[in-house]
Amino acid sequence: MSSNDPLVLIEQYLERVRVYLPLDSEDSIVELQTHLIEEAQRIGGGKMTAGSAMMAIERMGDPKSVANEYAGSGKRVGPVPAEYVNPVSRIIVVLLGIGIAITVGFYMLGVTLAQVIGADIQNWPFSIPLMIVLNAFIIIVIIGGISLLDRDKPLTEKTTLESVFGIGVDGFKPKGRWDAAGDLVMGIFWGIVIMLPGVVILYTDAFAAVYMTVVIFLFLGAIKGALFFFGGENNFNLAVEGLLSVVWIALAVVLINVGWPIRYVYANAGAGWTLFDLEAFFISNDIPFVPFDWIWAVIMFVTVVVAIWRVIVSSMKITMYLRAGKRLWWRGNWGERRSLRTPLWKRVLGEHDQFQKETAVHHEGSREPDENQ
Amino acid sequence: MPYSTVLRTLLAKTNKVNCLTMSKKTQEELDRWSKEVKRGAVTLAILALLSKRRAYGYEAVKLLDEKMSFLALEQGTVYPLLRRLEQRELLKSEWDYEDPTKPKKYYAVTEEGLLALGAMAQAWSDLSREIRDILSEVEQ
Numbered sequence: 033m034s035s036n037d038p039l040v041l042i043e044q045y046l047e048r049v050r051v052y053l054p055l056d057s058e059d060s061i062v063e064l065q066t067h068l069i070e071e072a073q074r075i076g077g078g079k080m081t082a083g084s085a086m087m088a089i090e091r092m093g094d095p096k097s098v099a100n101e102y103a104g105s106g107k108r109v110g111p112v113p114a115e116y117v118n119p120v121s122r123i124i125v126v127l128l129g130i131g132i133a134i135t136v137g138f139y140m141l142g143v144t145l146a147q148v149i150g151a152d153i154q155n156w157p158f159s160i161p162l163m164i165v166l167n168a169f170i171i172i173v174i175i176g177g178i179s180l181l182d183r184d185k186p187l188t189e190k191t192t193l194e195s196v197f198g199i200g201v202d203g204f205k206p207k208g209r210w211d212a213a214g215d216l217v218m219g220i221f222w223g224i225v226i227m228l229p230g231v232v233i234l235y236t237d238a239f240a241a242v243y244m245t246v247v248i249f250l251f252l253g254a255i256k257g258a259l260f261f262f263g264g265e266n267n268f269n270l271a272v273e274g275l276l277s278v279v280w281i282a283l284a285v286v287l288i289n290v291g292w293p294i295r296y297v298y299a300n301a302g303a304g305w306t307l308f309d310l311e312a313f314f315i316s317n318d319i320p321f322v323p324f325d326w327i328w329a330v331i332m333f334v335t336v337v338v339a340i341w342r343v344i345v346s347s348m349k350i351t352m353y354l355r356a357g358k359r360l361w362w363r364g365n366w367g368e369r370r371s372l373r374t375p376l377w378k379r380v381l382g383e384h385d386q387f388q389k390e391t392a393v394h395h396e397g398s399r400e401p402d403e404n405q
Numbered sequence: 406m407p408y409s410t411v412l413r414t415l416l417a418k419t420n421k422v423n424c425l426t427m428s429k430k431t432q433e434e435l436d437r438w439s440k441e442v443k444r445g446a447v448t449l450a451i452l453a454l455l456s457k458r459r460a461y462g463y464e465a466v467k468l469l470d471e472k473m474s475f476l477a478l479e480q481g482t483v484y485p486l487l488r489r490l491e492q493r494e495l496l497k498s499e500w501d502y503e504d505p506t507k508p509k510k511y512y513a514v515t516e517e518g519l520l521a522l523g524a525m526a527q528a529w530s531d532l533s534r535e536i537r538d539i540l541s542e543v544e545q
Contacts, residue, residue: 059510060484066507067463067480092480101481102488357492 038085042068045089051119052099055204056352058365060102068092122204125348127164133340137333140285204345209366212260219254223247233307239293242286249283252276264364267350274346277339284336292324439475447478447486449529452495452514452522459513461501462487487512495521 035041045068046061053060068088069080076084092098207215225231227247235243256276259269287293299308314320427435447469454460454468466483490496495518501509514522 060488062508063462063484063510066461066509067466067484069507070463098481102485 036082038072038080038082041082041085041089042072045092045095048095049099052096053102054352055122055349056356057102058206064092064098123168125344127168128161129341129344131161131164132344133337136281136340137337140281140288140332140336204349206265206365207260209261209264212257212366215257216254216261217257219250219252219257223250223254226250234294234296234298236291236293236295236311238290242290243293245283246287249276249280252279260366263361264366265349266360266362266364267353267358268361269364270346270350270353274343274350277342277346280339281336281343284332284339288329288332292328294324443475443478446529447482448490449522449525451483451486451490452518452525455496455512456514456519456522459499459511461509461511463509465512490518494518 035044042065046065049064050057050061068085071088071091072080072085075087226243232240232243253276256269256272259272263269295311296307296309298305300306310324450469450473451465454465454472460468462480462484465487466478466480469478469483487496487498491498491512494515496512497515498510498512501511503509
């Protein structure tokens with residue numbers, strides 16, 4: 033549904049353009065954003081309205097063509113028209129990346145994919161990419177058919193096909209500045225918590241032998257957060273992230289074998305806090321310790337899958353930046369959505385949007401119906 | 406038939422065509438030729454404009470639009486060209502976040518760009534003089 037807010041219209045349109053652009057196109061998006069705002073202001077005689085924003089958007093044209101003019105080679109790549117090369121490659125990378133990450137994650141748990149699916153897969157592992165490609169093809173054909181129905185949507189509204197092509201866009205966005213701050217704060221916080229003497233005594237003997245490695249890793253993660261917070265996304269920070277992810281995968285191999293790390297929990301029986309032996313409780317009551325081992329295995333699996341995904345994305349981005357002639361360090365971007373609106377807290381304090389919605393009055397004195405609300 | 410006579414005849418025919426309406430074929434040829442000329446001229450025009458003062462994308466589009474009718478370029482041509490010239494180190498860019506809602510990427514000509522501009526301007530000047538000479542010979 034189209035909004036009456038010119039800023040929202042521009043953001044929606046740029047989201048459509050983003051679907052067809054390569055990963056390193058944040059600068060182009062911002063340039064287009066500035067262009068659209070200035071053009072809309074010019075058309076609106078200095079004030080941006082929904083009508084002037086729509087006119088600026090229409091003058092810029094179809095998102096596919098705009099993106100292709102900016103980034104496309106103008107050639108067909110294999111069977112894929114140039115404008116679809118970026119989204120299709122991104123989807124393929126996402127599917128393969130997820131496939132690899134999950135396969136490695138299961139492998140590290142000592143579980144084969146065939147066991148997980150519970151079926152005898154013929155010609156494994158060759159059938160896996162074949163199935164992915166076949167299913168992706170079927171999905172694209174179906175969605176392509178559906179998208180024929182929404183051809184008449186306004187320029188600011190994503191088509192069904194674009195919603196599919198948009199898959200993975202978020203997965204490749206640079207780390208947000210506040211996410212990086214979170215990594216920094218939480219890394220330090222959990223690093224300190226894990227080595228507190230009152231917490232260390234709760235560990236199993238096996239985990240007590242390795243917990244300092246985890247603490248060091250958390251502090252390294254905090255340093256990584258600080259690097260991203262101050263420097264944004266650049267080759268150095270991506271390399272640090274990739275390297276730390278590899279270290280985590282190696283560490284996870286050890287931690288999976290260490291098993292559930294907590295043996296004791298604090299209990300208060302009325303006479304102060306005592307240590308309650310979880311393991312002994314389970315053994316003495318003939319309850320298998322399996323649920324905790326499974327919880328631990330799932331935690332390790334998820335973190336390993338995330339780490340593998342980060343290694344894949346970091347390596348891809350470093351290669352992409354090197355190809356673009358970037359070196360090791362520069363002040364990179366953060367992944368926040370560049371909202372054009374004044375944040376809510378500022379609006380509460382009385383600071384209004386720079387671009388107020390203006391009621392467009394035509395020379396004849398008639399009003400644009402969509403802007404009267 | 407001498408070369409100049411051929412040209413004179415052609416020019417007369419062209420004038421006649423312009424006076425009436427251009428045929429589809431002539432229009433197509435003109436479009437094709439214009440595209441070729443523009444392709445070469447636009448780099449020179451952008452370098453020349455930005456050598457006087459830095460400008461951001463929208464500003465460059467509007468400057469070109471104001472100053473040139475023949476070279477009227479779409480934003481879809483100007484922005485990618487600015488980026489290509491930056492990659493070729495003829496332009497350098499700098500972001501200005503003074504207005505956070507409208508960050509501006511300012512482009513300016515590099516030392517290398519100025520050298521290229523000088524050489525291109527000289528070549529363009531030679532070319533236009535030579536073309537003018539040929540055309541004036543035909544018109545006589």
